[in-house]
Amino acid sequence: MIFSEVIESDSMPQDSEEASQDTAPKEILILPIRNTVLFPQVIMPITVGREKSANLVQHANKNNLHIGIVTQKDAQAEDPHIEHLQGVGVAARILKKITLPDGNLTIIVQGLHRFAIEEQVAFEPFLKVRYTKLADLSINLENKKDKALLSTIKDNVKKMVELSPDIPSEAQDAIENIDRPEFLVNFICTHINLDSKEKQQLLEQTTFAERGKKLLKFLSRELQLLELKHDISTKTHNDLEQQQRDYFIRQQIKTLQDELSDNSGQDSERLAKRGAEKNWGNPKVEATFQKELEKFARQNPQSPEYGIALNYLELMLDLPWATYSEVEFDLKKAQEILDQDHYGLQKVKERILEFLAVLKLKGSHSGSILCLHGAPGVGKTSLGKSIAKALGREYVRLSLGGMKDESEIRGHRRTYIGAMPGRIIQNLKKAGTSNPVFVLDEIDKVGNDFRGDPASALLEVLDPEQNHAFNDHYLEVDYDLSKVFFIATANDLSTLHPALRDRMEIIDLSGYTTEEKLEIGKRHLFPKQRTENGLKAKDLKITDEALLTLIEGYTREAGVRNFEQKIAALCRKIAKSVALEEKYSKTISPAQVEKLLGAPIFERENHQPYTTAGIAMGLAWTQVGGEVLYIESLLSKGRGKLTLSGRLGEVMKESAMTALSFLRAHAEKFGIEAQIFEQYDLHIHIPAGAVPKDGPSAGITLLTAMVSAYTRRKVKSTIAMTGEITLQGKVLPVGGIKEKILAAKRLGVYELILCQKNKKEVDEIENFYKEKLNFHFVENAHQVIELALSDQMADDLKIEVRKNTSENKKRRPKRTS
Known part of the structure; x- marks a missing residue:
């Protein structure tokens, strides 16, 4: 506290002050100040550093104007607006202006009265506001409560003067000589060691009862700190007889730590009580906890190992060792929840219901871990939430994308600084149960580097034969993960660890139609x-x-x-x-x-009747659903060259060569003269050449287009087909039947040619998807051609076949030497 100019400030004439308050205007110039608060009647020096503030002081002093002293909310604001200032300030008169040698300006001001800011009137050249005058502090010494409160404040200040070596003893006499109680309270509020926010709280109090109680609270806190410092100094002084002077500070710290009391006993009791109430489920785990607790009780709270041991014990107590959620066995309700949250995905729902059925009959589950495989956006992650909801279990999710540190799974050794358990254990702690639905998201994006291979660490987690004794490096106690329902999600199985893939049951989510x-x-x-x-x-x-x-x-x-x-x-x-x-x-x-x-991004294919021969419609499967694939073939005079275009993959190129070889071998059965293959080149093209195409399902479509091109018979425009062909002419089954059927139906094609072995897939498709469709199931290529080609001939290209006369030519005689 700074007890200076007390008598002078208290003896200032008050009549002139009251007069100035009566004549004060409703608008006032504002001088923002940092980190301090001015109170009414108190004299205080203020150093003015900002140019704008210095100009304001010069203007106010020259024109004998009062100024408003307001504390900034944000001390960092260089040119504060009204929103940067506190709502209550003090009107003040400038008593003296001093220019320091370094160019800074210091003014001595006296507070007059409090005011509340109503609105900003101007910002340039000076900040001016409209204000409402607030009543000043009033103390009635005839009131016993006010008198007792003021006396208590004085007593606390006197004790602070006695205990603080920085405050001169004359300050106590100065306080006794202050006759006006209002000034005494304001003076103490100004010079007590508080931050600006707490002083602003005192200034905003409207009555002495409110301000006095808050001031007394702050004084009590400061007095306790001074008493504590005094006690520490006293105790420390006895230990300095044989120590050097520079040891003084360290000894103060040690004594202060001793005063904080030894919490190890309290922590041990608290942990022991929780451990006694804990359901461990395994005697070995409980024995490990008791052993670590005994070691913890003997440690010094100031040692670094104390915090590590405390965190470990609290983790063991927080883990749900033998806590399990009650599983709901209402299969009908579970099916309703799955159907309500997700449309389609019948295979996944069926697998979940199978899991529930086994759990209901057996009481526990074991076996493969589910892995939902599919393109982004098909509902893999959200399906985990629905499964947890259907089972009545807690739901936790762990994102594995980009994980490269094995410690993320197995945890860190406790010998390392900053060690923590793996994210498997952390998520179980978060779930609060040992049988949650645990989604391992993006398991195909796990990486590895010098910090280890997380995919290999996951083997122990996901192997049903091992995860009943999962060992986390931090925990160092086996944890039973066999009751956890793990569900992994993946976009690409090719990047998945082979051993990890072997431990999971893959369920394909091919996408939605x-x-x-x-x-x-x-x-x-x-x-x-x-x-x-x-x-x-x-x-x-x-x-x-x-x-x-x-x-x-x-x-x-x-x-x-x-x-x-x-x-x-x-x-x-x-x-x-x-x-x-x-x-x-x-x-x-x-x-x-x-x-x-705006305009559509993608255009839908419009089916038109074929105007020429050599065009056939195939069906293809893509990640975005089924697609119609037009195959065009064209003959031109040449020497029997085969050209393929349209960014075809190796499989489709081989399919085209297989179909052509079959056609050349059976040309007579299709009414094609053999010489045509040597006199005409064949070009096969699949439109949308920028899109890569591959897959074993275009064989019969390629053959149909070739036969149409060589025979000039048009393909029926109302028919589409899918299937692979062999050199013997057999038609092989293909996948993606449902998506291909729906693609043809969207295009308005209702007649389909499929392999006989694909009939079982067609039978499994819901009937409303197959409405109006006519299926032809074939076993060989001849059946395909018979169904696909019409009797209508194309007249856009006339094929002339020249008879081969090379056999009639005489051989040239051999030259002899």
Whole structure:
């Protein structure tokens, strides 16, 4: 505390002050100050460093104006506005202005009265505000409460003067000589060792009871600190007889630590009590805990090992060793939850229900770990939440993408600084149960470097024969993971560790068909995005045709992530119209989609009748669903050369060569003269050449296009086909039947040629997907040609076959030497 100019400040004439307050204007210039607060009636020096503030002081002093002293909220603000200042300040008069040798300006001011800032009037050249005058502090010494409060404040200040070596003893006499209690309180508030926020709190108090109680609270705190320092100094002085002077500071620290009390006993008791109530489930784990607790009780709280041991014991107590969630065995309810949250994905749902059935009958589960494999956006991660909901278990998720440190899985040794358990144990602690649904996301993106191989560490986690005794390096106690339901997700199985893949049951999520995306959009995505964008059901609806336009014209994906983004874009544009009270259509149609989102990004293939021979329609599977694949073949005079174009892969090139070899071997059966293969070149092209194409399913389509080109018979434009061919003419089964069927149906093609062995896949497809479709199941290439070719001949190219006369030519006689 600074007890200077006490008598002078207290003896200032008050009549002139009151007069100045009566005549004070409603507007006042503001001088912002940092890290200090001025109180009424108190004289205080202020150093002015900012140029704008110095100009304000010069102007106010020259014109004999009062100024408002207000403390900044943010001391870093260089040119503060009204929002940077406290709401209550003190009007002051400038008593003296001093220019220091370094150019800085110091003024001595006296506080007059408090005021509350109402609004900013001007900012340049000086900050000026309109204010409301606030009543000054009033103390009634006839009131016993006020008198007792003031006396207590005085007593505390006297004790502080006695204990603090920095405050001169004359300050106590100076305080006794202050007659006005209001000035005494303001003076103490000014010079007590508080930060500016606490002083501002004192200034804003309107009554002496409020300010006095808060001041007394702060004085008590400061007095306790001084008493503690005094005690420490006293105790330390006795230990300095044989020590050097520079040891004084270290000894103070040691004594202070001793005063903080020894918490090791309290911590040990607390941990022991929790350990006695803990259900460990395994005597070995409990024995390990008790052993570590005994070692912990003997440690010094100031040692570095104390904190490490405390963290370890608390981790053991926080882990759910024998805590399990009650599993719901209502299979019908589980199926309803899965159907409600996810449309389609029948194989996955069936596998989950199988798991529940085994769990219900056996009481426990063991076996393969599920791995959901599919393209981004098909619902792999969100499916884990639905499974946890259906099972009634806790849900935790661990993202493995980019993980390269083996310690992330197994944890760090406790000997290292900053050691912590692996993320498997951390997530179990977070779940609070030992049988959660645990999703290992992006397991195919685990890397490895000099810090180890996390994929190998996951082998112990995911192996049903080992994970009942998973050992974390930090925990150093086997933890049973056999009750955890692990679900992994992956986008690409080729990058997955082979041993890790062997321990998991792969379930393919091939993606959603257009029909499935339509249902997902209607049931889940559109209602969700409508709500998230602040719209109600009455504000916006969307037609099925508009959703189909989004699916086919604006997205090309296996999942529904981009589909949801497009729906969100539509909802945002409608939300803007609603907020601006603009007119808009409450039902989104395909025309509205194009108006709001612009022209479609992707164009749908339109099927037209073939105008020439050599064109056949095949069906292909892609990650974004089924696609129609047109194969074009063209003959030109030449020497029997085969040309393939359209970015074909090795498998499709081999299919084309196989089909051509079969055709040349059986030319007579198809009515083709053998000489045509030597006199005409064959060019096979598949449009969209920028898109790579490969896969063993285009064999019969290639053969049909070739036979059509050589015989000039047109292929029926109402028929599509898929299947591979062998050199013997056998038709082989292919995959992706459901997606291929739906692709043909979307194009308006209702007659399909498939391998006989694919009939079982067709039978498993829901009937509403197969409406109006006519299937032809074949076993050999001759059946394909008989079904696919029409009797209509193409007249755009006339093929003339020259008879081979090379045999009639005489051989040239051999030359002899």
